[in-house]
Amino acid sequence: MAESRITPRAQDFAAWYQDVVLEGNMAEPAEIVKGCMVIKPNGYAVWELLQRQLDDRFKASGHENVYFPLLIPESFLHKEAEHVEGFSPELAVVTIAGGEKLAEPYVLRPTSETIIGHFFARWIQSWRDLPLLLNQWANVVRWELRTRMFLRTTEFLWQEGHTAHASHEESLAETLRILDIYAEVAEQVMAMPVIKGMKTQGEKFAGALRSYSIEAMMQNGLALQAGTSHDLGQNFGKAFDVQFQNREGGRDYVWQTSWGVSTRLIGGLIMSHSDDKGLVLPPRLAPVSAVIVPIFRKEEEKTAVLAASQSLHQELTRHGVRSKVDEREGLTPGAKFFHWERRGIPLVIELGPRDLAAGQAVLKRRDTGTKQPLPLAELAARVPAELERMQQDLFAAAQARLAANTIRAASLAEVEEILAPVTAEKGGGKFVLAHIQDQAACEEALKKFKATIRCIPMQDLADGPGPCIVTGAPVERRSVIARAY
Amino acid sequence: MAESRITPRAQDFAAWYQDVVLEGNMAEPAEIVKGCMVIKPNGYAVWELLQRQLDDRFKASGHENVYFPLLIPESFLHKEAEHVEGFSPELAVVTIAGGEKLAEPYVLRPTSETIIGHFFARWIQSWRDLPLLLNQWANVVRWELRTRMFLRTTEFLWQEGHTAHASHEESLAETLRILDIYAEVAEQVMAMPVIKGMKTQGEKFAGALRSYSIEAMMQNGLALQAGTSHDLGQNFGKAFDVQFQNREGGRDYVWQTSWGVSTRLIGGLIMSHSDDKGLVLPPRLAPVSAVIVPIFRKEEEKTAVLAASQSLHQELTRHGVRSKVDEREGLTPGAKFFHWERRGIPLVIELGPRDLAAGQAVLKRRDTGTKQPLPLAELAARVPAELERMQQDLFAAAQARLAANTIRAASLAEVEEILAPVTAEKGGGKFVLAHIQDQAACEEALKKFKATIRCIPMQDLADGPGPCIVTGAPVERRSVIARAY
Numbered sequence: 001m002a003e004s005r006i007t008p009r010a011q012d013f014a015a016w017y018q019d020v021v022l023e024g025n026m027a028e029p030a031e032i033v034k035g036c037m038v039i040k041p042n043g044y045a046v047w048e049l050l051q052r053q054l055d056d057r058f059k060a061s062g063h064e065n066v067y068f069p070l071l072i073p074e075s076f077l078h079k080e081a082e083h084v085e086g087f088s089p090e091l092a093v094v095t096i097a098g099g100e101k102l103a104e105p106y107v108l109r110p111t112s113e114t115i116i117g118h119f120f121a122r123w124i125q126s127w128r129d130l131p132l133l134l135n136q137w138a139n140v141v142r143w144e145l146r147t148r149m150f151l152r153t154t155e156f157l158w159q160e161g162h163t164a165h166a167s168h169e170e171s172l173a174e175t176l177r178i179l180d181i182y183a184e185v186a187e188q189v190m191a192m193p194v195i196k197g198m199k200t201q202g203e204k205f206a207g208a209l210r211s212y213s214i215e216a217m218m219q220n221g222l223a224l225q226a227g228t229s230h231d232l233g234q235n236f237g238k239a240f241d242v243q244f245q246n247r248e249g250g251r252d253y254v255w256q257t258s259w260g261v262s263t264r265l266i267g268g269l270i271m272s273h274s275d276d277k278g279l280v281l282p283p284r285l286a287p288v289s290a291v292i293v294p295i296f297r298k299e300e301e302k303t304a305v306l307a308a309s310q311s312l313h314q315e316l317t318r319h320g321v322r323s324k325v326d327e328r329e330g331l332t333p334g335a336k337f338f339h340w341e342r343r344g345i346p347l348v349i350e351l352g353p354r355d356l357a358a359g360q361a362v363l364k365r366r367d368t369g370t371k372q373p374l375p376l377a378e379l380a381a382r383v384p385a386e387l388e389r390m391q392q393d394l395f396a397a398a399q400a401r402l403a404a405n406t407i408r409a410a411s412l413a414e415v416e417e418i419l420a421p422v423t424a425e426k427g428g429g430k431f432v433l434a435h436i437q438d439q440a441a442c443e444e445a446l447k448k449f450k451a452t453i454r455c456i457p458m459q460d461l462a463d464g465p466g467p468c469i470v471t472g473a474p475v476e477r478r479s480v481i482a483r484a485y
Numbered sequence: 486m487a488e489s490r491i492t493p494r495a496q497d498f499a500a501w502y503q504d505v506v507l508e509g510n511m512a513e514p515a516e517i518v519k520g521c522m523v524i525k526p527n528g529y530a531v532w533e534l535l536q537r538q539l540d541d542r543f544k545a546s547g548h549e550n551v552y553f554p555l556l557i558p559e560s561f562l563h564k565e566a567e568h569v570e571g572f573s574p575e576l577a578v579v580t581i582a583g584g585e586k587l588a589e590p591y592v593l594r595p596t597s598e599t600i601i602g603h604f605f606a607r608w609i610q611s612w613r614d615l616p617l618l619l620n621q622w623a624n625v626v627r628w629e630l631r632t633r634m635f636l637r638t639t640e641f642l643w644q645e646g647h648t649a650h651a652s653h654e655e656s657l658a659e660t661l662r663i664l665d666i667y668a669e670v671a672e673q674v675m676a677m678p679v680i681k682g683m684k685t686q687g688e689k690f691a692g693a694l695r696s697y698s699i700e701a702m703m704q705n706g707l708a709l710q711a712g713t714s715h716d717l718g719q720n721f722g723k724a725f726d727v728q729f730q731n732r733e734g735g736r737d738y739v740w741q742t743s744w745g746v747s748t749r750l751i752g753g754l755i756m757s758h759s760d761d762k763g764l765v766l767p768p769r770l771a772p773v774s775a776v777i778v779p780i781f782r783k784e785e786e787k788t789a790v791l792a793a794s795q796s797l798h799q800e801l802t803r804h805g806v807r808s809k810v811d812e813r814e815g816l817t818p819g820a821k822f823f824h825w826e827r828r829g830i831p832l833v834i835e836l837g838p839r840d841l842a843a844g845q846a847v848l849k850r851r852d853t854g855t856k857q858p859l860p861l862a863e864l865a866a867r868v869p870a871e872l873e874r875m876q877q878d879l880f881a882a883a884q885a886r887l888a889a890n891t892i893r894a895a896s897l898a899e900v901e902e903i904l905a906p907v908t909a910e911k912g913g914g915k916f917v918l919a920h921i922q923d924q925a926a927c928e929e930a931l932k933k934f935k936a937t938i939r940c941i942p943m944q945d946l947a948d949g950p951g952p953c954i955v956t957g958a959p960v961e962r963r964s965v966i967a968r969a970y
Contacts, residue, residue: 030553030554030600030604032558032561032603033554033556033557033600034582036556037554038551038553038604039551041549041619044549045549064526064529065526065529066523066524066525066529067523067529067642068515068523069518069523069640070555070593070624070626071518071521071577071626071640072518073517073518076517088584089583089584091583091584092582092583093579093580093582094577094580094593096580097576097577097628098574098576098628098630099573099576099628105581106518108555108579115515115517119515134526138624139555141555143582145583154556155556157552330613
C-alpha cells in the first residue's frame with residue numbers, strides 16, 4: 001500500500017492519530033464489523049511485548065492464568081443489580097446456535113465477574129482455599145456507539161484479574177498492589193507517566209465498592225483512563241453465594257477484586273510519544289529496537305556493506321538488542337528510512353561504503369532525529385545505553401508535559417476558563433486540580449465543560465484540604481478534573 | 486476440593502481421561518455453557534508452554550501475528566460454497582447487540598478464512614505484497630453435539646495461520662513446511678509420535694483443495710487428528726476476489742493456505758502419557774519440572790531441611806530447571822507426593838534430615854516411579870539430563886505403542902477383524918494399514934466399523950502399491966484406517 005501523508009497534530013489531532021495508527025502498521029478499521037479493528041503486525045508485536053511485561057509481574061506476585069468461557073448465560077448478568085444496569089446497554093447476544101433458537105440466550109462477555117463468581121462458589125469452601133489469585137487474557141465485546149482504534153472498540157483484547165480473599169483488608173491490599181503494577185508498567189515500560197487515584201462513586205465499575213485507576217495525559221491534554229483495579233467488596237460474593245468457612249469456624253462471603261488493562265494502552269502509548277512524522281515507540285516496547293540500513297551503489301560495495309551489516313546485527317543480538325538488517329531490494333535507503341520512521345523504530349543505523357572506510361556507522365534516534373557517528377568497533381556495546389537514554393528521555397518529556405499542563409483552580413469559573421480552549425481535535429487540554437466533593441451534584445456541575453473528575457489521587461498532589469468548588473464543604477485533597485477519551 | 490479416585494484405564498478409558506483432567510488441575514466442565522470448559526491453572530500453563538514452542542517456530546519461519554475480529558458478517562460465510570456447507574450447522578449467531586436487533590447477524594468465527602479473505606483483497610495488489618504470512622492466536626466457537634474436555638469443546642483456543650502466495654508451488658511448500666513444524670512440536674516437545682499425511686477428499690477442510698494432518702495414537706489405540714494444514718488453492722482468492730499483478734504483468738488470484746492446532750493438543754498429550762495415578766507431563770511442557778518436598782518432624786530439622794531445599798531450588802534454577810519448594814504447612818509429605826503425582830510433575834525430590842546427613846536427596850521420576858538417591862553436591866547439575874532422559878523415554882514408549890498397534894490388512898474383512906475389539910471406552914484400538922482408494926464408496930465401506938481413513942501417509946509406511954480393499958483398483962501406498970476422536 002502506498003504510504004500517504006500524516007496530518008499534523010496541530011491541524012487535526014484525531015486525524016493525526018488515525019494516520020499514525022495506519023501508517024505505523026498498528027491497526028486498521030474493520031468497517032464490516034461495527035466498531036472493530038484488525039490489529040496489524042506492528043501493533044500486535046507491541047501488544048505481545050506489553051503482555052509479557054504485565055504477565056511476568058502478575059506471575060511473580062502469585063497469580064495464575066486460566067481461561068473461562070466467552071459465552072455467559074444472560075441470567076448471570078442479572079444477579080448483581082448494579083452490574084446488569086451498567087452493562088446491559090452494551091451487550092451482544094447469541095440467540096441462535098447449531099441451527100436452533102436457544103432457550104436461554106448467551107451474552108458475549110463484556111467482562112467476566114459473573115461467570116467467574118459462579119465457579120468461585122464451586123471452588124471456594126474454606127479459608128484454606130484463599131486467596132485465589134486468577135487472571136485471564138481474553139477478548140471481550142461491548143457494543144459501543146462511538147469507537148476509535150485501540151481507544152474504544154466493540155471487541156478488544158485485555159487481561160482481567162479476578163481474586164477472592166478472606167478479608168476486606170486483604171482484598172483492598174490486592175486492589176492497590178495491582179494498581180501499583182499497572183503504574184509501574186505504564187511509567188517504566190511505556191514511558192507514560194500516570195496519576196494513581198480513586199474513581200468517584202459516579203465513575204466506578206458497575207458492581208464495585210470502589211474503583212481505582214491510572215490516568216494518563218495525552219499530547220492534546222486529554223485524559224486517558226489506562227487501567228482500572230476494583231475493590232468489589234462482597235457484592236459478587238453475595239450475588240453468586242461464594243461463602244467460605246473462616247478461621248474462626250464461621251461462614252462469610254469472600255471479598256473480591258477485579259482489574260484489567262487492554263489494547264487501549266496501545267492507543268495511550270501512541271498518543272504519548274508519536275509525532276508528525278508518525279509512530280514513536282519507547283525502546284522497551286519496540287518489536288525491533290535498531291534497524292540497520294545498508295547503503296551502496298556498486299556491486300563490490302554491496303558485498304562489503306552487507307557483510308558488515310550482518311556482523312553488526314549479530315553483535316547487537318549478542319548485546320541483547322532486537323535488531324534487523326533491512327536488505328529489501330528495489331527500495332532506496334531514503335524509502336527505508338521513511339518506512340522505519342513511520343513504524344516508530346527507536347534507532348536506525350546507516351552503514352555505507354564511506355562509513356565502512358572510516359570504521360563507523362551513523363546512529364539516528366527516532367524521537368530527536370539526532371544523528372551520531374559511532375566507531376563500528378564499539379557501536380553494538382553502546383546501543384543498549386543509547387536505547388535506555390531514549391526510554392528515559394521519552395518519559396521525562398511526557399512528565400514535563402503533564403506537569404506543565406496541570407493547573408490548580410479555586411472555583412468552577414476557573415475550571416471553565418482553564419478548560420475553555422480545549423477541543424478534542426486540536427488539543428490544548430489540561431488537568432485541573434481542584435477541591436471537589438465526590439457527589440453526583442458536583443459531577444453534574446462539570447458536565448457543561450464536558451469534563452469529569454478523573455480521580456481522587458492516592459497521594460496529595462498539591463496543597464492539602466480546601467473548600468469544594470461546588471458546595472463549599474471541606475474536602476481533604478484536590479481531585480483531577482479533565483476532559484477524557 | 487478433596488481429591489478423589491482415578492478410574493483405571495482398563496475399566497473405563499473415557500472416565501479415566503475425565504478424572505485425569507480434573508485431578509490434574511487441567512480443566513473442568515462448564516455445564517452452564519453448552520459444551521464449554523474452564524481451563525484451570527495447570528492446563529493453561531501447559532498451553533502457554535506449547536504456545537511459546539509453536540510461536541517461536543512460526544516467527545522463525547517469517548510469520549507475523551495479527552488479530553482479526555471475532556464477529557463475521559453472516560454473508561461472508563456464503564461466499565465459498567463448500568465452506569458454508571461445512572460450517573453452517575455449527576454456527577453460533579449474534580442477532581441482538583446494543584439492545585437492538587441487527588440488520589445482518591454476525592456469526593462467531595468458527596475459523597477465519599472468510600474475514601481474512603476480505604482483508605487480503607484490500608492488502609494485496611502486486612506480487613511484491615506476497616508472500617503474506619500471518620497467524621493469530623484466538624478463540625473460536627463451533628456448536629458441537631458431543632463434546633469432551635480439550636478434545637472437542639464448543640469454544641476452544643487455537644492458532645490459525647493464513648498465508649497468501651504467488652504460485653501453487655509456493656503455497657503447497659508452505660502447507661508442508663507447517664505440517665513439518667506441527668510434527669516436530671508433537672514429537673520433540675509433546676513426546677507424541679505422529680503420522681504426517683494427506684486427508685481424503687471426504688475428510689478435507691471445507692473449501693480446501695487438499696488438507697494435510699498429523700495423526701497420533703492415543704493409549705486406547707484410537708486416532709487423534711492433532712493438527713491440520715490446508716492447501717486452499719485459489720478457492721478463497723476467487724470467493725473474495727483477491728487478485729494481484731504477477732511478475733509478468735498479468736492478473737492472477739492468490740494461492741492461499743491455512744493451518745491450525747488447538748487446545749485439543751492438550752487432550753492428546755494427556756492420553757499419550759498419563760497413567761492410572763493421574764497426569765504425566767513430558768518435561769518440556771511441565772510448568773514445573775522438579776518439586777522439592779522437604780521432610781521433617783522437629784523444629785531444628787525443619788530449619789536445616791528448608792534451608793537445604795531452598796539452596797537446592799536456587800541451584801536448579803541456575804541450571805535452567807523450572808523448580809519449586811513445596812513449603813505448604815499442614816500437609817504431610819505423603820499428601821504432597823500425591824498432589825504432585827496427580828499434577829504430572831516429572832521429578833519430585835525428597836529431602837529429609839537423614840538425606841541431609843548423608844549429603845543426598847532422593848529423585849523420583851513420575852513416569853517410571855523409580856527412586857534414585859543422588860549426592861546433593863551434583864544433583865542440580867544432573868537434573869537436566871534426567872529430564873531429557875524422561876522426555877526421550879516417553880517418546881520411545883509412545884513410539885513403541887504406535888508400532889505395536891499398527892497392523893496391515895489385505896481385505897475389508899481383515900480390517901473388520903482387527904478393529905472388532907475396539908470400544909471407545911476400553912481401548913484395544915489399532916491403526917490399520919491398508920490399500921484403499923480415496924473415494925466416497927471406499928470411505929462408506931468403513932462406516933460400519935465406525936472407522937475412517939485417517940490419512941494417506943506422506944511417506945510409504947509399508948510395502949508400496951497394492952489393490953484397493955474395496956474396489957480392487959491399484960493404489961500407490963497404504964492408508965491409515967482407524968477409529969478416531
